[in-house]
Amino acid sequence: MMSGQVQLRAEEVVRALAAAAAAVRLYPPTSEIPAQTVQRFVQVSEAVTLAARGPVRFVVEPKAFKLGDQIVAEGQAQVTGLAEMLYAHQVGQLIVAPGLTADETNAFLRCAGSDASAVREEGGLRAVIVQAGVSQLAVIEVTLRASTDEGLAGLDLTSAPLDAIGPAVLRSAASWARSAASGEGRDEIGEVINGLESAARELAAERVAAALLQLDEATRAAVLAAAIRPDAGGRVMEGALSVIANMRPATLARLMTLAAARTGGDAGSIMSKLELGPEAMRALELLLRPSPRTEAESGVPPVIDASAIASDAVAETEDDDEAMAMVLATRDPAGEAVRALATTMCILDRGATAESIESVGEAMPRAVAAGAFPLVRTALAQLDILTDRPELQDAVERARRASAQPEALLEGLLALSDAPKARDAAAVAAAAGVVGAEAVVEAWLLSSEAKRPLLVEIGRAMPEQFIAATGRRIRAGDPVEVRELAGMLGRLGDRRSVSVLSLALDHQAREVRLAAIAALETIDAEESWAAIISALTHPDETTARAALETIRRTGRRRAVPAMLAVLQLRTSGTRNHDLKREIIEDVRTMGATEAIPVLKRIASNRLTFRRKPRELRDAARRAVTDLQAAEQADGEKVR
């Protein structure tokens, strides 16, 4: 069977030969063109016969060529001309065999281009080209008969119908058996095939083998059984056996088994009578030998119920759908990333090499991104153990670095769902250092309120890196972001974050400063208190008032000096009269008698004509009165 592509290439053969014939006819011998076209034909022929794994046969019609049932290169003038030329020589078939040379082609074209009647007188084109040394291009003249002989010798094996060849082969084999029994056997198949030119020989052998396959199996086996029967000289029917030896291995193995059963011998002894190539021999040996292991040993049930299997396979249940859904769910990128890391860890367990360590590192980012922090933590611990081995230290370091990919960490942190995982995430983030801390900060900003406590816990597990990362962000961030971060530090409640929050107190956006004050209030430390107090002197009255409100809420006397400092500020440039009035009210309420001197100074201010400063003075006066009264009362109590 010829594939479509080979068929197309086969058309090229005809076209190339037609072109060569035309060139030889039209151009003088001195021209390079005939040689070039002949060479092209040789090349195309070689390619096609190689692809077809043997000779290619064309049927020659009066004005066309056919390949199988298909007309090829139809309507091309040169091809029509070549067909007409060959047909004039009564050629019915053209066979192109592998190994064709330019010399043979030239000889062929020379003969074919000669006058047809002259060629006929010399015995026909077939005889003439054989005489000219052409062996890989053959022609079959228009007749099914190869000669006037009867039987196989009278058939053209390259074109006669297979159902005519088969019985003739059978008769030849029977004839061999008879003649061999009585003396010297006559190998008619060998004679006929060997009598053909080499281009046609292979084709003939193939067709005889094909004809044998169209005989019934018993007859086919009988042919082989007859062919291996030695004659008086010990010779076997080599012609038949050579044809049979070219059968394909499984076909031949079965035939040998049947023939062996017929002759009472064994297939192995028949094989020894065939001329087989090493490949064919090996294939046959494998086919003929018994199986080393039985099917039962391979777990095959002795009897199978095909109907039951079919019913079972197509039966549909709800359980099946559910089970299938579960199985399909294992196709999940996050889960696969975790599997990948687990697998690289198993490989690492088998033997630590720089490569196996790096593979762990390569698998880590995806696992981190999938939120597989417990496994990643274990992997990091596994790597830690290996740092003792100097030759692996570089690889370990690279692997650890690989786990610290910002995007992966962020993705993993955003996927966090529970506290135990958060603890592992904290370890992984801590191991990632600055990158880890920054990822936590980023995750905080991107997370919902529900998830933020988990991230605070992670921050708490790596406070210094976390606070430092927040500080960097506070310095660079936009107001909304910085306000959020200030709140986060407040929840963290770590005194080390006061310096960062102090930065926020100086932020140009008021809402940031207010958030920082709120955060500082939650940190129970002297430093935070000091920072809030410092905010009292902030030029923005709202900020200072917020600080004041915080102080008021906590009722801290320690703030009094700072409050007094605010009162003493020169007010010409600022509009903080309301704040100062509130401070006066607060120190009065607190009973801060140490404020009396400052208050008196304000109370004694006479050059006040505007309303607000006047209100301030009046408030100071009232406060001084109340505080002095309180002081006096205290003094009396002491006495």
Add this chain to the structure above:
Amino acid sequence: MSDSDTGPDRLETPEEMAAATSAASRSPFSSAKRLARAKELVRAIAVAATNAALYPATHPSVAQSMDDLVAAVGGVIELGFEDVTVNIYKATLFVEDHVLPEESTTYGKLVDDLLARGISAITFSEDFARNDAEAFVALMGTDGVKDITTALSFLDQRGATNVAVAETTTLADEDRGEANKETRDKARKQYETGVTAMRDVETQVKLGKVFEIGPLQSLVNGLLETLFRDPAAVLGLTAIKSHDDYTLNHSINVCILSLSLGTTLGLDEESLKSLGLSALLYDLGKVRIPEDILNKEGPLTADEWQIVKSHAAEGADLLKRIQLMDQMPMIVAYEHHQRHDLKGYPDIGEPQEQHLFSKVVALCDAYDAMTTSRPFRREIRPDKALAVLMQGRGKAYDPSITKGFVAMLGIYPMGAVVKLSDASTAVVFRVNRDDLLCPRVKVLIDAEGRWADEPAILDLRIIDRGTGSHSITISECIPAADAGIDDVWEYL
């Protein structure tokens, strides 16, 4: 049916293929309830035709049977069809591509009456209504219509726009067309390119070099493309077996089987590419196992067995640095012998269900290995190999996937060589989804052992109306070599 334009094997996308072959819709009439509607449709046609022949058009029975026919058509349309075709192929009734063996006998007269009018297919569209039913019933009630042209004009004159009749059925795709042959040849070329690519990989790995993944990705992409265009052309390639190049052919066969199964499971294209690559490389670790152990004919010693078992981890080791869209090749190499019940190897610390791909590859690996001749045993017939897999459900193999695999391949898969009830020998070239036991076959060798010049094609679903059973059945499945057949693929 909606896919009638493209034919059953011309599905365009994985989603379409999945829809056509997934467990839920393997055949449109795979469940008893759905099948009952198909049967009811045929019954309604037969009753309407009988009543039309017995009674005048005004008779209440005729009116009732027309209403029943409209209802029966609606019942099938409700299952998701745009239209539904009742086919007659070799005197056997089908609704769409689903054979109805009993009805073929019971309603033999309907079959005869339709064929007498030159009709082999009747298509009812979703708007089929009473006036269409009247026209169709009238057609069946008249003796004057003897050919399809007259039948068509009869319906046309009566304004029947939602019922169409045809002289031939789409079931009669006797053999693959020229275009499909081209696809088949292309697929074979891809297969051979794949063997070469895998040989290169093997060589590089043996030399301790890094191999190129690009050619393997191209191979998988090519196979997928062909699979989407012509699934049979690709699945048929698994009939190619090689003793000498067992490892190479085996990995490509496993890749093809896995891609086919993955498609029926409804995986998307990216997943299929990953699965395909994993299936090509899952056994790569065997290059680190001495060949004399792998090919040992006798039983393995405990030490040898340990060495063989190490190939899974060795494979994962070789694939650990391959970073693509995922690391599935490494995972599948590591997991493919862990078994569904996790009693396999290598040991895993914390039990974790095998990945879907590992399960798919394990199943395809087992099937192809069993059906290929090995130094230590002959090949096992496909039906027996499938029986082994079904027996291993819930143990070595995932139960659902195994069922899907068998439903995909059929009991007698493409390329299976079977002995038929008439003693002839045939090769299965197409599996019928509606009847896994009755595929379409090509008869290669007659009962006396003569090889056919042109193999005859038989659809084993065809019913002998005389006996009411299948005309020809499969007696047994036999190894191709036992039948003397060398390259089964040539006949697919």
